[in-house]
Amino acid sequence: MTTELPNSARAVVIGGGIVGCSTAYHLAKLGWTDTVVIERHKLTSGSTFHAAGLVGQLRTSANITQLLGYSVELYKRLEAETGQATGWKMHGGLRLACNQERWSEVRRQATTATSFGLQMHLLSPREAQEMWPLMEVHDVVGAAFLPTDGQASPSDVTMALAKGARMAGVKICEDTNVTSIEVRDGKVVAVVTDRGRIECDAVAVCAGQWTRELGASVGVSVPLVSVEHQYLITTPIEGVTRDLPTLRDPDRLTYYKEEVGGLVMGGYEPDPIPWAIDGIPREFNFKLLDSNSDHFAPIMDLAIGRVPALATAGVNQLINGPESFTPDGNFILGEAPEVRGFFVGAGFNAFGIAAGGGAGMALAEWVHKGVPPYDLWVVDIRRFGQPHRDVDWVRTRTLEAYAKHYTMAWPHEEHSSGRPNRVSPLYETLVTRGAVFGEKMGWERPNWFAGAGGERRDRYSFGRQNWFDAVGREHVAAREAAVLIDQTSFAKFKLSGRGVVEALGWICANRVDKPVGALTYTQMLDDRGGIQCDLTVCRTGDNEFYIVTGTGFVTHDRDWITQAIKRWPEVRLDEVTNDRSVLSLMGPRARDILSATTDDDVSHAGFPFATGRTIRVAGREVLALRVTYIGELGWELHLARADAMAVYDALNNAGRRHGLVDAGYRAIESLRLEKGYRAWGSDIGPDHTPIEAGLGWAVKRTSAGVDFRGSEAIERQRREGVRKMLAGFTVDASHVLLGRETIYRDGVRVGWLTSGGYGYTIRRSIGYGYVRRAEGVTADFVTSGKYELEVATQRVPAEVSLAPFYDPEMSKVKS
Ligand SMILES: Cc1cc2nc3c(=O)[nH]c(=O)nc-3n(C[C@H](O)[C@H](O)[C@H](O)COP(=O)(O)OP(=O)(O)OC[C@H]3O[C@@H](n4cnc5c(N)ncnc54)[C@H](O)[C@@H]3O)c2cc1C
Numbered sequence: 001m002t003t004e005l006p007n008s009a010r011a012v013v014i015g016g017g018i019v020g021c022s023t024a025y026h027l028a029k030l031g032w033t034d035t036v037v038i039e040r041h042k043l044t045s046g047s048t049f050h051a052a053g054l055v056g057q058l059r060t061s062a063n064i065t066q067l068l069g070y071s072v073e074l075y076k077r078l079e080a081e082t083g084q085a086t087g088w089k090m091h092g093g094l095r096l097a098c099n100q101e102r103w104s105e106v107r108r109q110a111t112t113a114t115s116f117g118l119q120m121h122l123l124s125p126r127e128a129q130e131m132w133p134l135m136e137v138h139d140v141v142g143a144a145f146l147p148t149d150g151q152a153s154p155s156d157v158t159m160a161l162a163k164g165a166r167m168a169g170v171k172i173c174e175d176t177n178v179t180s181i182e183v184r185d186g187k188v189v190a191v192v193t194d195r196g197r198i199e200c201d202a203v204a205v206c207a208g209q210w211t212r213e214l215g216a217s218v219g220v221s222v223p224l225v226s227v228e229h230q231y232l233i234t235t236p237i238e239g240v241t242r243d244l245p246t247l248r249d250p251d252r253l254t255y256y257k258e259e260v261g262g263l264v265m266g267g268y269e270p271d272p273i274p275w276a277i278d279g280i281p282r283e284f285n286f287k288l289l290d291s292n293s294d295h296f297a298p299i300m301d302l303a304i305g306r307v308p309a310l311a312t313a314g315v316n317q318l319i320n321g322p323e324s325f326t327p328d329g330n331f332i333l334g335e336a337p338e339v340r341g342f343f344v345g346a347g348f349n350a351f352g353i354a355a356g357g358g359a360g361m362a363l364a365e366w367v368h369k370g371v372p373p374y375d376l377w378v379v380d381i382r383r384f385g386q387p388h389r390d391v392d393w394v395r396t397r398t399l400e401a402y403a404k405h406y407t408m409a410w411p412h413e414e415h416s417s418g419r420p421n422r423v424s425p426l427y428e429t430l431v432t433r434g435a436v437f438g439e440k441m442g443w444e445r446p447n448w449f450a451g452a453g454g455e456r457r458d459r460y461s462f463g464r465q466n467w468f469d470a471v472g473r474e475h476v477a478a479r480e481a482a483v484l485i486d487q488t489s490f491a492k493f494k495l496s497g498r499g500v501v502e503a504l505g506w507i508c509a510n511r512v513d514k515p516v517g518a519l520t521y522t523q524m525l526d527d528r529g530g531i532q533c534d535l536t537v538c539r540t541g542d543n544e545f546y547i548v549t550g551t552g553f554v555t556h557d558r559d560w561i562t563q564a565i566k567r568w569p570e571v572r573l574d575e576v577t578n579d580r581s582v583l584s585l586m587g588p589r590a591r592d593i594l595s596a597t598t599d600d601d602v603s604h605a606g607f608p609f610a611t612g613r614t615i616r617v618a619g620r621e622v623l624a625l626r627v628t629y630i631g632e633l634g635w636e637l638h639l640a641r642a643d644a645m646a647v648y649d650a651l652n653n654a655g656r657r658h659g660l661v662d663a664g665y666r667a668i669e670s671l672r673l674e675k676g677y678r679a680w681g682s683d684i685g686p687d688h689t690p691i692e693a694g695l696g697w698a699v700k701r702t703s704a705g706v707d708f709r710g711s712e713a714i715e716r717q718r719r720e721g722v723r724k725m726l727a728g729f730t731v732d733a734s735h736v737l738l739g740r741e742t743i744y745r746d747g748v749r750v751g752w753l754t755s756g757g758y759g760y761t762i763r764r765s766i767g768y769g770y771v772r773r774a775e776g777v778t779a780d781f782v783t784s785g786k787y788e789l790e791v792a793t794q795r796v797p798a799e800v801s802l803a804p805f806y807d808p809e810m811s812k813v814k815s
Contacts, residue, residue: 235262323350
């Protein structure tokens with residue numbers, strides 16, 4: 001029976017895979033019953049029907065773990081609610097470690113699980129084998145068991161979600177192809193199909209690997225590519241029981257689950273094969289690719305070493321299915337910054353069954369409220385930018401991410417493919433000076449500088465890594481002399497036009513209506529008081545501001561500001577990232593060095609802290625901002641790219657006798673941790689208000705007659721108090737903090753670290769994290785407890801502080 005196509009709907013969901021059906025199901029729950037799902041063929045006919053169906057939960061982000069946990073809760077109850085079987089089985093998941101480094105990783109994951117409130121037990125090889133008797137454990141060092149992991153039948157779960165959606169009034173139209181999406185004045189107005197046109201307020205594009213092209217048709221960038229993925233299904237094997245946990249064996253690149261008395265075994269080949277480089281064939285529905293047993297042979301050999309019974313088991317099928325993967329291994333969710341009302345839920349990197357329930361819930365709420373239920377930055381479509389518009393680059397990086405799926409996730413690990421992509425004018429010079437680069441948003445950025453004769457590459461481990469001493473030298477130079485840091489990758493904007501002071505005043509939590517030349521550190525808040533942006537703004541004219549924000553936040557912050565200023569039609573935002581270089585000159589000798597290269601007055605009186613103005617350095621025009629993220633006297637020098645080399649040379653020449661050295665981003669991290677400066681995306685973000693984050697000092701008082709976005713939520717917290725508060729912790733230097741370690745106060749779990757590292761001046765490991773309590777948290781409560789941190793399952797004593805560990809009086813910065 002063909003469902004009649006309506007002329008209009010409140011929302012149109014494109015794609016009848018697990019994600020589209022879950023989104024429609026949840027939209028209906030939110031009252032959007034006037035929703036239509038459009039599927040070009042039949043439900044599940046994309047990637048969903050051939051998924052293996054493992055459902056794991058633990059990720060490095062607390063909120064993504066929570067989202068996957070929501071999937072589990074949903075799959076548990078869906079059959080009872082809809083009467084449609086889902087094949088859900090919760091027999092837990094095992095993960096093996098076959099060497100000491102992997103065991104360190106697993107123990108850190110166990111602590112992450114504790115932090116996020118998930119149970120995860122560490123087992124001996126023997127205990128693991130008792131749960132999974134078919135496996136060999138001669139090479140196993142240990143294992144972890146997550147009792148609430150499980151498996152589902154992908155098609156059945158999808159059908160149950162579709163049934164639940166239909167029961168609530170959603171229309172599902174199969175055999176209907178979306179041919180175009182109509183956009184008017186930057187907003188979606190209709191979806192056109194081969195059976196007619198549907199006017200709508202919003203479209204949720206959950207079209208799997210077809211999403212990139214649908215996006216591109218209206219100028220939306222969805223950086224995903226198709227990659228082949230294989231698993232085999234055996235005939236029944238003696239000893240395989242229905243209650244077998246799922247098994248992941250990352251050192252052998254493989255995963256397993258029980259299926260009809262046999263095993264499903266799949267793996268991540270180190271040399272993945274991209275698919276459909278020239279476009280997806282038109283009639284590709286309910287189809288598989290030819291199995292490629294040669295390509296699978298090394299995976300098979302590794303698997304037989306673990307499960308010898310596979311050598312003699314009959315093989316029912318070697319499934320080869322294409323799936324969409326992304327450059328950072330995470331899926332893509334949210335409203336596209338290019339087109340209003342165009343929501344994306346795609347790119348699920350072979351965990352779309354595990355994520356489908358939660359992702360559909362989150363996307364539905366995003367459509368409904370305009371914001372996600374909680375901070376989903378790690379999967380937010382706005383985490384991408386310029387390099388992600390180049391499909392070849394995306395494919396290169398995605399293949400690297402695929403190949404690394406089961407390799408060790410080292411702390412501080414950098415990608416190696418598709419580099420260099422974007423470089424500063426100083427790049428070649430910094431190479432000759434020993435820079436070891438990291439990459440963000442395609443930009444090459446110096447992480448650290450190897451000394452003469454030193455090896456110029458990272459050597460990863462879970463202990464202190466090879467760059468530790470070199471970064472220490474840069475850190476000390478910043479505290480005692482001066483450093484020069486190439487921060488060209490900063491995202492930079494000009495906001496200008498009539499009404500700009502009022503507009504920016506509305507979206508900034510701090511006061512920006514100051515005289516020309518004033519520099520303000522500020523957050524931009526949402527209606528809940530959550531920190532959407534964290535940046536500095538400099539008033540460069542009566543009707544002009546210069547805005548500087550983090551490299552990775554360029555798309556996000558541009559989108560946030562653009563949406564927020566719509567009420568002021570004459571205000572415009574222009575991005576100048578690619579036009580301007582940035583050299584940061586920081587440290588107690590910064591003034592001596594700068595004054596040797598300029599005739600302008602850079603004395604404290606002549607150029608106070610938190611001001612910015614144009615000066616000439618080495619004869620070149622430079623916008624100098626007296627600001628710091630490392631806690632020392634210093635200036636960010638923003639200048640034309642063409643002038644960067646000359647100014648760098650002049651500063652270096654002048655700096656030689658003052659001990660000036662090059663420094664990189666790892667030194668910045670160590671310095672900012674000591675100084676207590678917050679990092680957006682880890683310490684602060686939409687889930688946190690400035691009051692909770694200890695940034696209340698940067699929020700203007702509404703009693704002064706100024707209103708701003710988010711002020712109500714802030715005032716409420718000021719009156720009623722908060723339930724969590726960001727605090728700093730230090731532990732003995734022998735413990736390596738990476739973030740996500742569990743915080744215990746008087747023996748009770750109260751939170752986890754949002755960031756971690758080492759402070760070379762205080763010679764202790766440093767972490768930040770929210771201390772949480774349902775009844776409320778005060779400064780007294782935070783500082784009165786006795787603290788421990790759990791680091792890789794070991795509890796270690798910790799000291800807490802609400803004040804910076806370095807220069808709390810700001811005497812260095814304001815000298
Ligand atoms: C071999 C293999 C094993 C896997 N194993 C697992 C696993 O164990 N666990 C796990 O969690 N995940 C696994 N996955 C991943 C999982 O299958 C996917 O992540 C998930 O199915 C993605 O669902 P989706 O709804 O995003 O996309 P899809 O299922 O591809 O759905 C997209 C739908 O959009 C429709 N569509 C496209 N264009 C249009 C258009 N123009 N008009 C109308 N409709 C359109 C398509 O027909 C399709 O039905 C595996 C994947 C593969 C390939």
